[in-house]
Every structure is written in structure tokens, then in C-alpha cells.
Amino acid sequence: xxxxxKLYEAVLNGDHKTASAIAKDAVEAGVDAxxxxxxxxxxxxxxxxxxxxxxxxxxxxxxxxxxxxxxALEYVRPLLAAQGAQPAGRVVIGTVxxxxxDIGKNIVSxxxxxxxxxxxxxxxxxAPERFVEAVHTHQPDLICLSALLTVTMxxxxxxxxxxxxxxxxxxxxxxxxxxxxxxxxxxxxxxxGYGENAAVAVSLARQFTGAQAA
Amino acid sequence: MTSRERVANAINHRLPDRIPxxxxxxxxxxxxVSCVAALREHYGLEPRPVRVHEPYQMLGLVEDDLKDAMGIxxxxxxxxxxxxxxxxxxxxxxxxxxxxxxxVPGDFNTTVDSNGDILIYPEGDxxxxxxxxxxxxxxxxxxxxxxxxxxxxxxxxxxxxxxFSPISDEDLQHTVAGAALAASGTRAVVAGIGGTAFGDxxxxxxxxxxxxxxxxxxxxxxxxxxxRREYIHTIFSRQCEIALGNLEKVHAATGTNIxxxxxxxxxxxxxxxxxxxxxxxxxxxxxxYKTVNDWIHKHTEWxxxxxxxxxxxxxxxxxxxAGFDILNPVQCSATGMDPETLKREYGDRIVFWGGGVDTQxxxxxxxxxxxxxxxIERCRIFSQGGGFVFNSIHNVQAATPxxxxxxxxxxxxxxxxxxxxx
Numbered sequence: 101x102x103x104x105x106k107l108y109e110a111v112l113n114g115d116h117k118t119a120s121a122i123a124k125d126a127v128e129a130g131v132d133a134x135x136x137x138x139x140x141x142x143x144x145x146x147x148x149x150x151x152x153x154x155x156x157x158x159x160x161x162x163x164x165x166x167x168x169x170x171x172a173l174e175y176v177r178p179l180l181a182a183q184g185a186q187p188a189g190r191v192v193i194g195t196v197x198x199x200x201x202d203i204g205k206n207i208v209s210x211x212x213x214x215x216x217x218x219x220x221x222x223x224x225x226x227a228p229e230r231f232v233e234a235v236h237t238h239q240p241d242l243i244c245l246s247a248l249l250t251v252t253m254x255x256x257x258x259x260x261x262x263x264x265x266x267x268x269x270x271x272x273x274x275x276x277x278x279x280x281x282x283x284x285x286x287x288x289x290x291x292x293g294y295g296e297n298a299a300v301a302v303s304l305a306r307q308f309t310g311a312q313a314a
Numbered sequence: 315m316t317s318r319e320r321v322a323n324a325i326n327h328r329l330p331d332r333i334p335x336x337x338x339x340x341x342x343x344x345x346x347v348s349c350v351a352a353l354r355e356h357y358g359l360e361p362r363p364v365r366v367h368e369p370y371q372m373l374g375l376v377e378d379d380l381k382d383a384m385g386i387x388x389x390x391x392x393x394x395x396x397x398x399x400x401x402x403x404x405x406x407x408x409x410x411x412x413x414x415x416x417x418v419p420g421d422f423n424t425t426v427d428s429n430g431d432i433l434i435y436p437e438g439d440x441x442x443x444x445x446x447x448x449x450x451x452x453x454x455x456x457x458x459x460x461x462x463x464x465x466x467x468x469x470x471x472x473x474x475x476x477x478f479s480p481i482s483d484e485d486l487q488h489t490v491a492g493a494a495l496a497a498s499g500t501r502a503v504v505a506g507i508g509g510t511a512f513g514d515x516x517x518x519x520x521x522x523x524x525x526x527x528x529x530x531x532x533x534x535x536x537x538x539x540x541x542r543r544e545y546i547h548t549i550f551s552r553q554c555e556i557a558l559g560n561l562e563k564v565h566a567a568t569g570t571n572i573x574x575x576x577x578x579x580x581x582x583x584x585x586x587x588x589x590x591x592x593x594x595x596x597x598x599x600x601x602x603y604k605t606v607n608d609w610i611h612k613h614t615e616w617x618x619x620x621x622x623x624x625x626x627x628x629x630x631x632x633x634x635x636a637g638f639d640i641l642n643p644v645q646c647s648a649t650g651m652d653p654e655t656l657k658r659e660y661g662d663r664i665v666f667w668g669g670g671v672d673t674q675x676x677x678x679x680x681x682x683x684x685x686x687x688x689x690i691e692r693c694r695i696f697s698q699g700g701g702f703v704f705n706s707i708h709n710v711q712a713a714t715p716x717x718x719x720x721x722x723x724x725x726x727x728x729x730x731x732x733x734x735x736x
Binding site: 114155158160161163164167197199225249250251279280282296 | 590
């Protein structure tokens with residue numbers, strides 16, 4: 101039986117090789133997948149988020165921990181699916197049309213995944229109609245929109261309008277974020293939330309879905 | 315007072331006769347080509363297609379007639395090649411996706427993919443994988459990441475050093491000629507010499523190389539600053555040695571023709587925080603910056619220009635200690651970057667080259683009156699005692715209304731008490 105505290109440490113310290121190895125051993129040893137996620141992996145990512153919030157961790161540490169989490173999840177996710185475990189919530193995320201910048205979006209995506217959410221990442225330069233289509237296909241609780249450029253901020257408004265026009269706006273909460281985006285802008289375009297950084301985005305996602313931090 | 319004298323006073327923390335203005339001297343103080351075209355039309359200048367002298371950000375060349383119309387005090391000396399490795403010469407016509415006729419370098423070679431995105435090729439070589447993409451309907455290129463599989467056991471710092479080499483005769487002559495031409499006028503001269511940016515995330519993916527090796531993925535690079543620190547030290551150390559040799563050659567060949575060197579565009583700030591701690595900055599970057607700046611201060615009269623977006627107020631003491639004389643773009647909208655605080659705490663030790671108006675909200679989305687109010691306020695705060703060169707906070711972005719840009723320029727000139735153009 102592997103030492104599962106080391107899985108927590110590996111995710112927290114961004115050691116993806118160790119995280120992956122322990123998760124593999126744990127799964128093979130018959131450790132309950134849900135237990136592995138809820139007691140070790142999600143708490144580790146919560147601690148990563150906390151350290152980021154208090155500026156003990158920065159973007160490099162977030163990326164390293166997210167990679168470690170992802171590596172461990174590869175072994176655990178099939179078992180979770182087999183058990184019919186429900187995610188904390190379902191999220192569709194993407195960088196809006198005209199914008200190719202995806203680092204911020206990737207970090208939010210990784211932290212959400214680390215927080216137990218099922219994330220469908222549509223990538224960058226995503227047209228409004230693709231978000232609408234994703235609502236039909238994935239039935240998410242949340243849609244997260246990212247933009248880095250001032251010229252693509254209007255695409256956020258267009259996306260929300262497309263959701264309204266398709267009659268699905270009421271089915272999802274919309275979170276927006278990215279360097280030029282402000283709370284005022286988020287309010288003006290009718291978004292439900294504004295994440296000024298990745299950790300805030302996860303908190304908001306939990307708030308909207310009623311999911312609890314571990 | 316000539317423009318050059320005005321800038322000299324400002325950057326030496328003496329009061330100039332009026333606030334000097336920069337637009338177009340570097341790749342971080344420029345104007346999108348569409349806005350340059352709109353400004354030319356606004357000022358009634360000779361109708362002609364604008365040159366895209368920096369295709370990555372689609373910056374338009376601000377020529378002498380526009381500089382005169384806008385009252386600009388600075389000339390720029392650019393490297394021979396652009397960010398896609400193509401020389402900025404042999405201009406040819408091109409039409410932007412918004413239908414504007416511009417001029418682009420002769421080797422600006424593109425294709426259109428099935429999505430309607432425009433792909434651009436390093437050194438203009440269609441046989442190499444494309445290194446930049448402009449989305450269908452977009453205004454700028456973004457880098458296409460070309461990252462080979464990373465095997466830590468065989469990772470070689472030399473692979474990340476391909477772009478750093480002793481300056482070629484051709485590049486040196488280009489800089490020498492550019493500096494001589496600029497210095498023959500009356501404006502101050504800012505030169506980008508290249509090779510002195512340590513870990514600039516726009517340069518790490520090497521859109522100018524045909525087949526980049528080493529760590530080229532942006533996320534991988536950020537992680538490496540934590541997990542492969544010795545590797546990064548080795549790159550920076552070797553890069554620093556090469557840079558010192560190049561600076562020596564450029565200085566020997568340009569004499570007193572250059573006033574300011576644009577050294578590094580590595581961003582340490584995000585909108586609300588930083589990319590690393592001050593401690594990491596001091597361990598990983600500071601020694602190399604200090605080595606370069608110390609050499610410059612010992613051997614030249616140049617002032618050292620550092621660009622970093624974001625909330626970098628906690629880094630400023632270290633920037634100053636490392637020998638930087640000038641900070642740009644002074645992103646006042648980022649957390650903690652309050653103009654009054656910046657000026658009061660650091661205004662006597664570092665020049666603020668920027669901070670004049672916000673380009674994320676006010677300039678693109680505000681009214682001309684809002685632009686004017688912000689500009690006048692920033693001029694009032696930053697100009698006290700010198701130490702200020704007016705520039706917007708980073709490049710003027712595409713789709714910025716020309717009346718707002720004109721309102722910005724007029725506000726500076728009104729503050730300065732000089733007549734403005736129509």
C-alpha cells in the first residue's frame with residue numbers, strides 16, 4: 101500500500117512523476133478512487149489555491165501542481181466513472197472568438213479539474229455558437245469565458261447573447277475573466293461572475309454549484 | 315529646448331520645458347497599424363499605406379510627418395529582423411482582414427488555413443512549420459508553439475541558446491546606420507539591441523526560428539523557472555556573456571548616437587499579482603540584469619529601459635538596484651500600481667516611461683473627455699520634478715477610436731501649454 105500522504109505532497113509540490121506513480125500504485129492496490137480524490141488530491145489542490153491567494157505560490161507552482169494533479173487523475177478517473185461518481189459540477193471553458201491566448205484559461209481549467217469539476221475545454225478562439233453547442237452536448241452548470249485582448253472582449257458579450265438567443269442562458273452560469281476584464285465589464289455584459297484570478301474562479305464555481313471545498 | 319534635450323532632462327530627473335512624448339520608438343510603445351493609418355488621415359498627412367514594421371503585434375511605423383503632427387520627441391532604432399525572423403525591408407502591399415491596405419516586409423509570407431486563420435512563416439520560409447497565427451477576423455498574430463517532446467535527461471541549454479550569438483556584421487551595420495540617421499535629427503534615440511531580454515515570454519517560443527529546440531512552450535518555460543532552475547541559470551549566464559560582447563561592439567560603433575537602450579520586455583507582473591516572488595526574481599534574474607546594466611553604466615552614457623507589465627510595485631526597488639533607469643509601461647490599472655504612490659516612493663530613482671493612459675479600458679472604450687481627464691491627471695502626478703516620458707500603458711491597441719488617441723495627445727500638449735494640431 102503506497103503512502104497516500106505522499107500523493108498529497110506530490111500534488112502540492114508539483115511532482116507529477118511521483119503523483120502519477122502513487123496514484124497508479126494506489127489504484128492497483130484497490131484504494132477507493134473517490135477516497136483518493138476527496139481526501140488527498142482535492143485537498144492538495146485546495147492548498148495550492150490557498151498558497152496562490154496568499155502569494156506563496158505563483159503561476160509556475162500552479163502549473164506544476166496542476167500537471168501533477170492531472171497525471172494522478174489519469175489513473176483515477178476511469179474508476180470514478182465506473183463508480184458513477186458525480187463531479188463537483190460540469191464546466192465548459194474556452195478563450196473567446198478572435199483570441200488565441202490560453203495560459204490563463206488553462207490554469208483556471210486545471211484548478212477546476214483539481215477541485216473535482218468535470219471540465220470540457222473548448223480551447224482558444226471559440227465562436228459563440230460552439231459554446232451554445234457545448235451547452236446542448238455537455239449540459240454544464242457553468243461556462244467560463246476568457247479573453248486577453250481588448251479587441252476580443254466584445255466576443256464575451258456576443259457569446260452571452262448567443263446563449264440567450266438559443267434559449268439556454270438560464271441553464272448555465274457564466275463566469276468571465278482575463279487581464280482586461282473587470283467586474284464592471286462582467287456586470288455590463290450580464291455575466292454571473294468575474295474571476296479576477298484562477299483561485300477566485302474556482303471559489304465562484306463552487307459557490308454557483310453548491311460544491312464544498314474539501 | 316530640442317526634443318533630445320527635453321528627453322535628456324526628463325530621464326535625468328530634471329524638469330524639462332515640457333513633458334516629452336514617445337509613440338513608436340519600441341515594440342512596447344507603439345501604435346497598431348490601423349490606428350496609425352487613422353491618425354495619418356486625421357492629421358491630413360500624405361495618403362500612403364502604413365508600414366507594418368513589427369508584424370507580431372501589427373505595429374505601424376510612425377514616420378516623421380506623423381511624429382511632427384503628434385509632437386513626438388523620440389526616434390527608435392529597431393533590429394534588422396522582426397519577430398518572425400524576416401528583415402523589415404523590401405516592402406510589399408498587403409491587405410488586413412479589416413480591409414486596410416498596408417505595407418509588409420517582403421518576406422512576410424502567409425497562408426490561410428481552413429478556418430480562415432492567417433499563418434505566417436519564420437524567415438518567410440514556407441518549408442518550415444508556421445510560427446504565427448492571426449485568427450480569422452483578428453488584428454494581431456500570436457505564436458504557434460512548436461515544442462518537441464522534452465526529455466529531461468537529454469535537455470541541453472545550448473538548444474535554448476540558438477538565438478543568442480555574437481552580432482553579425484550585417485546586423486551591426488543596420489543598427490549603426492539606424493542610430494546615425496536617428497541622431498542626425500533632433501529627437502532622442504532609443505535603440506533595441508537584442509539579446510538582452512532574459513526569458514521574455516514573447517521570445518521564448520522563438521517565432522523567428524525555423525525549428526526551435528529546447529524549452530519553447532510557454533507553460534513549460536514558466537514551470538522550468540521553478541523546476542529546472544539550474545538549466546535556466548545556464549541559459550541566462552551564457553546569454554549574458556554574449557550580450558556584453560554585443561553591447562560593447564554596438565557602443566564602439568555608435569558612439570553617442572544612442573540615448574536609451576530598450577533592454578528587456580520580460581513581464582513580471584500580472585493584473586493582480588506577479589509571476590514569481592521578489593525572492594525568486596532576485597535569485598534568478600537580478601544577477602544578470604545587474605551585470606548588463608553595470609557594464610552599460612560603466613562604459614556608456616546610455617540609460618537602461620525595462621518593460622514589465624502588471625503589478626510590479628514590489629519589484630521596483632530591485633529593478634532600481636539592478637541598475638534600470640527607466641520603467642515601462644507603468645500599468646496603473648494593475649493592483650497596487652497607484653500613480654501617486656509610484657511617484658512618491660520611486661519617482662526620484664526611476665523614470666516612468668508610460669502610465670499616461672490606460673489601454674485596457676479608458677483609451678479603447680472611454681469617451682474623449684474621459685481620456686482627457688485621465689491624461690491630465692497622470693501628467694500632473696508623474697511630471698513633477700521630471701522623470702516622466704509620456705506614453706500610453708503599452709501599445710495603442712487595434713480598434714481604439716482615433717478621436718480618443720487625438721484627445722490623449724491634445725491633453726498632453728494642453729498640459730504642456732503648447733498649441734495642438736487640429
